Amino acid sequence: MKFAGAGLLALPVCFAAYGVVRLIGRVDGRYGPGPDWQAAHVVNLVGLLVFIPALVALWRSLPRTRGRDAAVVVALVGAATTVVQFVVDVVAGLLAADKAGMNEISGRFGDLPGAHLLFYVVGPPLLHLGLLALTILLRLPWWSPVLVLVGSALTIFSLDLIPVAGACLLVAMIPLARTRDRISPPPRHAQRMAVD
Template sequence: MNRTLLVAAPLAMTAYGLTRIIGRLDGHYGPGADWQLAHLFGLAGMLLFIPIVLGLRPLTRTAGTPVTAITLAGLATTIVQFAADMILAVAATDRDHLKTLQHQFTDQPGIQLAFYDIGPMLFFLGIVTLAALTAAAGHLPWWSPALMLIAVLLPAADLNLMPLTGLLMLAALVPLTRARPTGGQRPGPSPHPSHAATRTPG
């Protein structure tokens, strides 16, 4: 698995969270450069997680196939959510106008449910399950799924915790960056691995 992706995807989520917090300090977050930059980081993180999810699939044996599909579906809806918020922000003249445009978008039949309420949850639940299956197959330590679970629960409690979510995801996945291939077998973790909501954007 590409080690750069394993680091870049979680850090992009941390960058999204930090940029969002900084952008909200002046009380005028969105629309504007801070909104677009934060959502660009978030969008990049979701896109970078696609090859990570696909890379985890071979490490989970056959049980990972349906989970991978569910996780990718969740990623797709989250990508649409980030992209929509960026596009709407371009069209908006101020914060109130942006909220109006967002409501017009989410009021369309099925949009709120698919892209905000249910869809993104599939990614978060899926990535935890994939981490658990990968650990069960011996490619991640037992604590990786635990960290991943904590990571995905934090934004549901408070979106300002998103920077920590990215760091915990990084810690959960970092043992895979230390994997070493042995013969023709798939890479596994090194003998001593390092410790490493409804509306997501906004």
């Protein structure tokens, strides 16, 4: 279960690191394509890819309720669609010679039926919605859902606030990463009795 806790925290840590690398890359006014673009996006992609199995591991360790199941599924859909978005960004960064070329490649993907709506508009915010629901349903400290809300909202105002948003999400998710220590599934014999 230690993997699950660390994996959950990898998401905000890598998100914050993505924001820091992005800010550094923008200093010279030539962010993307290039090593800074790729480094930033790959770091965040790693965080997402580690987070997904960690969230599944947490989910399996918790008592099952419809609300928790729904929150985890929503977060997983959000994470998966965000992975697709970042993979497209990495590929565009590899194939394009300049920013216009990257926009053209991303635009071609976004022009696929339903792609823009699913992978850019509806999907990614579900990650934050699912995390917010989990912090509430698991009755984490009041500041945990508040920080998820703040961290999620900051990037709406400016992508330059990503490092701060990542820090908010990290602090918010520490109790979530420790949830397994506080909430245990019922013993196996109790589960059998409930089924019988």
